[in-house]
Amino acid sequence: MIVEGVHFLAADPPEDVAWKLVAVNLSDLAAKGARPLGVLLGYPLHEDEEWNARFLAGLGEVLHGYSVPLLGGDTVSGPAGATRMLGLTALGEAGGCVPSRSGAASGDILWVSGTIGDAGAGLRIAIGELEGPDALLARYRRPEPRLELGQALAPLAGAMMDVSDGLLIDAARIGQASALGLEVELREVPLSEPLRQILGDGSRTRIDAAIAGDDYELLFAASPAHSGDIEAVGRRLGVPVTAIGRFEDGGGLTLTENGVPLPLPPRLGYEHGSKAVQPVESLPPLP
Amino acid sequence: MIVEGVHFLAADPPEDVAWKLVAVNLSDLAAKGARPLGVLLGYPLHEDEEWNARFLAGLGEVLHGYSVPLLGGDTVSGPAGATRMLGLTALGEAGGCVPSRSGAASGDILWVSGTIGDAGAGLRIAIGELEGPDALLARYRRPEPRLELGQALAPLAGAMMDVSDGLLIDAARIGQASALGLEVELREVPLSEPLRQILGDGSRTRIDAAIAGDDYELLFAASPAHSGDIEAVGRRLGVPVTAIGRFEDGGGLTLTENGVPLPLPPRLGYEHGSKAVQPVESLPPLP
Numbered sequence: 004m005i006v007e008g009v010h011f012l013a014a015d016p017p018e019d020v021a022w023k024l025v026a027v028n029l030s031d032l033a034a035k036g037a038r039p040l041g042v043l044l045g046y047p048l049h050e051d052e053e054w055n056a057r058f059l060a061g062l063g064e065v066l067h068g069y070s071v072p073l074l075g076g077d078t079v080s081g082p083a084g085a086t087r088m089l090g091l092t093a094l095g096e097a098g099g100c101v102p103s104r105s106g107a108a109s110g111d112i113l114w115v116s117g118t119i120g121d122a123g124a125g126l127r128i129a130i131g132e133l134e135g136p137d138a139l140l141a142r143y144r145r146p147e148p149r150l151e152l153g154q155a156l157a158p159l160a161g162a163m164m165d166v167s168d169g170l171l172i173d174a175a176r177i178g179q180a181s182a183l184g185l186e187v188e189l190r191e192v193p194l195s196e197p198l199r200q201i202l203g204d205g206s207r208t209r210i211d212a213a214i215a216g217d218d219y220e221l222l223f224a225a226s227p228a229h230s231g232d233i234e235a236v237g238r239r240l241g242v243p244v245t246a247i248g249r250f251e252d253g254g255g256l257t258l259t260e261n262g263v264p265l266p267l268p269p270r271l272g273y274e275h276g277s278k279a280v281q282p283v284e285s286l287p288p289l290p
Numbered sequence: 291m292i293v294e295g296v297h298f299l300a301a302d303p304p305e306d307v308a309w310k311l312v313a314v315n316l317s318d319l320a321a322k323g324a325r326p327l328g329v330l331l332g333y334p335l336h337e338d339e340e341w342n343a344r345f346l347a348g349l350g351e352v353l354h355g356y357s358v359p360l361l362g363g364d365t366v367s368g369p370a371g372a373t374r375m376l377g378l379t380a381l382g383e384a385g386g387c388v389p390s391r392s393g394a395a396s397g398d399i400l401w402v403s404g405t406i407g408d409a410g411a412g413l414r415i416a417i418g419e420l421e422g423p424d425a426l427l428a429r430y431r432r433p434e435p436r437l438e439l440g441q442a443l444a445p446l447a448g449a450m451m452d453v454s455d456g457l458l459i460d461a462a463r464i465g466q467a468s469a470l471g472l473e474v475e476l477r478e479v480p481l482s483e484p485l486r487q488i489l490g491d492g493s494r495t496r497i498d499a500a501i502a503g504d505d506y507e508l509l510f511a512a513s514p515a516h517s518g519d520i521e522a523v524g525r526r527l528g529v530p531v532t533a534i535g536r537f538e539d540g541g542g543l544t545l546t547e548n549g550v551p552l553p554l555p556p557r558l559g560y561e562h563g564s565k566a567v568q569p570v571e572s573l574p575p576l577p
Contacts, residue, residue, distance in 0.1 A: 004332035004333075004334065004364050004366045004377055005366070006334060006366050006367065006368065006369065007369075008369055009366060009367050009369065010366070043379050045291035045332065045377040045379075046291075047291065047293060047375060077291050079291045079292070079293050079296060079297070079375075080293065080296050081293065081375075082293065082294075082295055082296065082373045085372060085373040085375075086369045086372040086373070088334060088366075088368075088372075088375045088377075090291055090332040090375075090377030092330050092332075092379040094381075
């Protein structure tokens, strides 16, 4: 589900909103090493017919781009002037290996694909807070799910997820789910050339990147024995993969810069405002 | 997807909103003769934590009631004070027979399960327009998907759907999808005893019931050769099934009362306000 003002801006082009709605869901499949089978759309129709039509055009574009069919869904009457909320369910099929968040082992390396912080800078460009190239804006508006990479990494990764709420908060979630401590080296967090050109390479830039979120890169834990295979997968698919940390016995997240521990930033990424809807033991068990 | 002010009222108990969200989706599975496997929830968290907690309690109740697991989904931050929109995707498994809307044949009988118009009266009770028993209010707030009935009817029905937008508009949709004409006899539309007690049994009551919607009964077309089997299924499951019309060559909907054609009401049920999001041939094909 994506919400205007939270996951996209009212001024974002409707085509890009459609792209993002599909891409962020495909990214969840990528993190499970799954191949997409199709999507189901929940769409509140608006009084703004041009918005509807442009959204539909963008939907066609992204679904064609990833060869994913629209299987069905629901259109409803949206109340006039209401905040836009769009729902999408992506269905996929995974092979034998489906990494969870809880499968990291002590001694595993923490890896991340691509570059981090570009979408965060892109959001600042979108709201006029920053000037920068279209490449960064595109990372915010048109994220690219790492589907092929996820399928190739699934057999090698003990734990995997996509970075949506922020690199640090998502890394801490893997550590917590795996009941392990985790050290992340800020200098290893991969930044893109366009990002460094406009924001430099200082600690502030790196911390901002690591908590910004919306990256939709893959974050995964793997045994050091797989490092060669992981780097080979990255080379084959043309996607950088970077070792940025290590899991260890204990608990908690430690952030270092050149090996020296840093105080953790006051927030590690985007956190939902409520804990009311969490997995509940009283619900019926999974099949 | 259900929307406050469209599919439920702001004053509806949150437990009932959760019930309805699940039930209307299970009803779609029922109309395909499918067995539910699980649901995925898209939930915008609200600043009103009590509402969240009561919604969750109702969710547990309905999922337990139908033995359906919550497989996953997404919680997002809902903007403060925004109209509530809730998304749910139900996954199910169908046997060999999956009735569509387009499979009615000339000469087929149109059947409907249960009684029609109770939820429409329940809505009028909920908004204070009518006084009436809790049984009718419950039909509006806690519809019961006809899962067992749908599975039993699927092999017998050429076409099937659930009545959500209104009996007449949904019947007309089967006729149109099947490229057939359809005659519906108003006097055969099954009304409940509580409904007739407060609204009588006149033409106005019957027409209102037939266009009110929210019934979540099954509406289906079947060859007259299956009539005995269909009635036996209804008896076995304790759900009335009533023949209310007949498909024929030609096109359009004819409404009769005691065999005499009536002018069609100005609207046949609930219609979405836009045609912008319709199946689009430019989207990738189904697998």
